[in-house]
Amino acid sequence: MSEYHTPVLLSQSIDALIENPSGIYVDATFGGGGHTAEILSRLSESGRLIAFDRDIDAIRSGSISDGRLTLVHDNYRFVRNHLLDLSHKGEIPSDKVDGILADLGVSSHQFDTPERGFSFRFDAPLDMRMNSSAEKSAADIVNGYEKEELERVMRTWGEVAAWKRVASEIVSKRQEAPIETTSRLCEVVSPAIGSSHKELAKVFQALRIEVNGEMRSLEKFLLGTADCIREGGVLVVITYHSLEDRMVKNFIKTGNVSGVEEKDVWGNVIRPFKAISRKPIEPSEEEVARNPRSRSAKMRTALRVEAGKK
Numbered sequence: 001m002s003e004y005h006t007p008v009l010l011s012q013s014i015d016a017l018i019e020n021p022s023g024i025y026v027d028a029t030f031g032g033g034g035h036t037a038e039i040l041s042r043l044s045e046s047g048r049l050i051a052f053d054r055d056i057d058a059i060r061s062g063s064i065s066d067g068r069l070t071l072v073h074d075n076y077r078f079v080r081n082h083l084l085d086l087s088h089k090g091e092i093p094s095d096k097v098d099g100i101l102a103d104l105g106v107s108s109h110q111f112d113t114p115e116r117g118f119s120f121r122f123d124a125p126l127d128m129r130m131n132s133s134a135e136k137s138a139a140d141i142v143n144g145y146e147k148e149e150l151e152r153v154m155r156t157w158g159e160v161a162a163w164k165r166v167a168s169e170i171v172s173k174r175q176e177a178p179i180e181t182t183s184r185l186c187e188v189v190s191p192a193i194g195s196s197h198k199e200l201a202k203v204f205q206a207l208r209i210e211v212n213g214e215m216r217s218l219e220k221f222l223l224g225t226a227d228c229i230r231e232g233g234v235l236v237v238i239t240y241h242s243l244e245d246r247m248v249k250n251f252i253k254t255g256n257v258s259g260v261e262e263k264d265v266w267g268n269v270i271r272p273f274k275a276i277s278r279k280p281i282e283p284s285e286e287e288v289a290r291n292p293r294s295r296s297a298k299m300r301t302a303l304r305v306e307a308g309k310k
Contacts (some may be wrong), residue, residue, distance in 0.1 A: 004108070005032070006034065006290075006291045006293070006294075007034030007035045007038070007103065008103060008238055008283060008287075008293075008294040008297045009033075009238055009276055009283055009287070009294070009299050010034065010035065011038075011231075011296060012281055012299060013035065013103070013236050013238060013299055014035065014038045014039055014100055014101075016102050016130060016234060016236050016276070016299075016301045017039065017099045017234055017236050017267060018042045018099065019041050019045070019098065019099070019234065020040065020047075020098050020231060021042060021044040021047055022043070022046045022047050023043075023045045023047060023048075023097070023099070023150060024047070024048045024049075024050070024081060024093070024094065024097040024098055025039055025043070025047070025048070025050075025097060025098055025099050025100070025101070026049070026051070026083075026097050026098075026099070026100040026101070026228070027039060027049060027050075027051040027052070027101050028035070028051075028076035028100055028101065028102040029053060029076060029101075029102050029103045029104065030050050030051040030052060030058055030059065030071065030220065031053065031103060031107045031109075031255060032054035032058065032060055032061060032088075032108075033051075033061075033064050035101055035103055035279050036049065036051045036062060036064060036069065038100070040064070040066055040069060043068060043226055046178060047068055047069055047090055048070070048093075049066075049069050050069075050070045050072060050086065050092070050097075051069060051070070051071050051072065051081070052072045052073075052074055052075075052076045052078075052082070052185055053072075053073065053078060054073070054074060054075045054130050054131040055078075055107075055110070055130050055131060055132070056059050056073055056131075056132065056133075057105065057109070057132075058109070059071055059073050061109065070086065070091065070092075074266065075131070075217055076102060076217065076221050077217040077218075077220040077221045077224070078218075079100070079221060079224060079225075080224040080227055080228050082174075083095045083096075083228055085213055088246065089154050094183075094230075094299060095228075096228065096229065096230040096233075097228055097229055097230065097231065097233060098230060098233045098234070098237055099233050099234040099235070099236065099239075100228060100229055100231075100233075100234075100236070100249065101226055101236045101237075102221065102237045102238070102239060103238045104214075104218065104237065104238060104239050104244050105206065105238075105239070105240040105241075105244075106118055106130075108293065109155070110111075110130070111293075113139070115127070115138075116128070116129075117138060117182055118204070118208060119182070119204070120182050120183075120185075120200055120204055122180060122182060122184050122203070123181055123183040124181060124182050124183075125137075125139070125180065125181060125182075125309065126138045126139040126179065126180055126181055126182055126184075126185055126276030127128075127139070127209045128204075128207055128211045128212070129211055129212065130211075130212045130292055131212075134212075136211060138185075138207045138208070138211050139178070139179065139180050141153065141172050141207060141210055141211060142170055142179045142185065142207070143178050143179055144176065146273055147167050147168065149176070150166075150167035150170055150171065150203070151163055151164055151167040152204075153206050153207065153209075153210045154167055154203065154206050156168050156206075157205065157207075157209040157210055157215070157288065158202040158205050158206025158207075159202060159243075160193070160199060160202045160203055160206060161193075161199060161240075162192045162193055162199070164189075165192035165195065166189050166192045166203060169188050169189055169191055169192050170185075170188055173188040174188075176212065180302045182204075185203070188201060189203055195277065202294075205241065207273060208239055209243075214244075215244075215247065217242060218247055218248075220246065222237075222247070222248065222251045222257060222293075223251075223256075223257075225272075225273075226255075226272035226273070226304070229304040230304060231304050231305065231306050232303070232304060233303075233304045234276070234302070234303060234304070235252075235273060235301065235302045235303075235304065236299065236300075236301050237290065237296050237299070238297055238298070238299045239297070239299075239300070240296050240297055240298075241296065245280065245298050246259075248300050249280075249300060251273075252271075252273050252274075252275050252281050252300060252302045253271070253275070254269065254271055255269070255270050255271030255272055255273075257265075260265040271305075272304060272305065273302035273303060273304055274302060274303050274305045275300070275301070275302050276301040276302060276303055277300075277301060280298035280299055280300050281298070281299040281300075281301075282298055282299070283295065285298055
């Protein structure tokens with residue numbers, strides 16, 4: 001499992017998640033199974049865990065055989081649907097769970113597998129699909145989107161400083177020949193961003209988010225957690241960039257991803273969760289030294305509260 005993906009904030013996240021060892025839990029992002037294995041180690045024989053991943057490679061590479069575990073090959077935005085189905089079939093005792101963990105972002109395996117096209121460190125096909133059977137790849141976006149659509153992607157999902165020029169360079173260069181590899185994309189956008197690896201990473205992030213519909217999936221997932229987690233249960237979310245963290249923070253604070261408070265007739269903010277800690281938990285210096293990819297991680301935890309409670 002560690003070779004596939006090193007789990008971030010492992011002990012902190014599972015400590016926050018598990019209160020009832022005999023409960024039902026969800027690992028919304030299975031990855032290489034690191035968090036899943038730790039959750040199972042904390043559960044009793046009667047505990048249950050349902051783990052999700054849209055990447056079939058992740059499911060196949062997890063190598064966890066445990067009667068308490070149910071693996072689901074699907075996008076975590078559909079967690080609620082699957083819990084209802086599993087409960088209806090009698091495979092779990094309830095469609096309400098005691099806690100949900102979501103470790104967002106791209107796994108180490110996805111980044112380090114050249115042919116997946118997630119990293120500019122390799123010369124590889126411009127793919128970036130988390131679900132390899134999905135229709136749209138990064139190459140389809142780069143070569144098919146209109147200039148205005150590319151500007152939106154770079155500005156909104158990557159917060160790229162030179163988003164207008166990046167889009168212009170792509171549109172100009174693809175007229176000469178399709179942009180089909182990661183290395184060619186790096187060459188194309190270099191006049192706009194220079195040699196900044198940080199800005200290049202933002203370009204790749206923007207395309208990856210658009211390819212996989214990551215922010216739309218996160219929004220639907222968050223809104224669905226209120227119907228999935230029992231009162232007193234816990235939501236734990238680990239994010240890796242400001243767009244994700246802002247959405248999670250807004251949802252916990254206001255009950256919606258826009259961050260606009262809605263109140264009931266008594267003036268109480270309508271929200272299903274209450275933050276357990278005001279500030280997010282971040283990796284220690286020791287963890288960052290062991291796993292540099294953890295450096296941008298932020299973990300937010302929230303308690304499912306009773307209706308009408310602040």
